[in-house]
Amino acid sequence: MKTILCAGALGALCMNAVAADGASVSVYGLVDVALVRETGGSGGDVTKLTSGVGAGSRLGFKGREELGNGIAAIFLLESGFQADTGALGQGGLLFGRQAYAGLQGGFGTLTAGRQYTPQYLTVVMADPFASGYAGDTKNLMAPTGNSASRMDNSLKYVSPAIGGVSAELVYGAGEVTGDSAAGRQFGGALDYTSGPLRVRLGYHNRNNDTAAIKNAGSAKNTVLAAVYDFGVVKAHVAYGVDKGPNSSLLRNTANPYGRPGTPVASSDSRDVLLGATIPSGPHTWMVSWIHKDDRGALDQDASQYALGYRYALSRRTELYTSIAHIVNRHGASYTVGSAIEGGTGNGAVDVGIRHAF
Structure with missing residues (x-):
C-alpha cells in the first residue's frame, strides 16, 4: 500500500492511500477565515473574525473500491467546522456537510445518506460567488425556508451524460412517526x-412538518439557470419560482395577523439573478445583482448588489474580499450573510484567506 502520512489534530492521517485491490481513500479539506464588518443591523454594526465566509471550512474523507464489471462502491464523509473557534458546524453534526455511500457504474451513480439537493446545486452553479462570500445567493434566493442546501435520509440518482444531457433524482423520507407524508422531500434536475x-x-418539493403548518401543503422551489463562458468573462443568469408555505426565506418582520415580532414565511415569490465572473491570471472579479419579487400581500421585495475579488497565491491558497448591500422594501429585513452565516444587517464587507488541501 502506498501511503502518505500527515500530522494533524486527529493524529496520523492517511492523506491518500491506494490498496492493491483498487480500493482508495483520500483525505481533503478547506480552511476559510475572514474579518467581517456587518452594518445596518437593528442592534448596531458588528466586526468579527469568523470562519466559512467564502466557503465552509471542512474536513472530508472520500473513498472508492472497484468491484468489477465496471461497478465501484463509493463513500463520502464531510465534516464542517469553525476555524475561528474549533467548533463543529451544521448545528454540531459530526458529518453535517455530507455523509453518504453508494454504487457507481455505467448506469450512473446511486447514493444514500445526507446529500445536496439538485435544486440547490442549480443555484450554486448560477452564482458567481458559488453560494459564499458577502454576495451569497442564500441572502435572498436560496430555499432556506424549504430544503436548505442538504437533505437527510435521502436516496439520490445521477445519470450518465448522453449528448451533454444528464439527470438527477432525489427522494428523502420525512420519518415522522404516524405520518409518512410529513417532512417528505423529492426533487430533481436536468x-x-x-x-x-x-x-x-432544478426542482425541489418538501412537505412541511412544523407544528404550525404540518401537512398544510408542500413548499415548491424551481430554478432555471444558465452560465456561458466567453473566455474573458463568464455570464450568469437564473430565474426562480417559490410557491407554497415556507417556500422561501423567513421575513424578520411583524406578523400581519397581529403577533408582532413573529417571523412570517414567504409563500409566493420570484427570484432573478444576473452576474459575471471576470478572470485574469491570478485575479478573479465577481459581480451580481439579485432581486426578490414577493408576490404576497405585504409585497416585501428586496434587491442585493454585490462585488467580490479573489487573488490566487497558489493553486490551493487565495486571498479574497467582497462587499454586498441589500435594499429592503415595504418592511422586509433580509440580511447579508456568507457561506455559513446569515448576517445581522443589510450590508457587509469581508477580507479573508482560504486554503484547500
Missing part, C-alpha cells in the same frame, strides 16, 4: 452542457 454553455433546471 443538466445540459455544450462547450462554453451550461444550462440547468
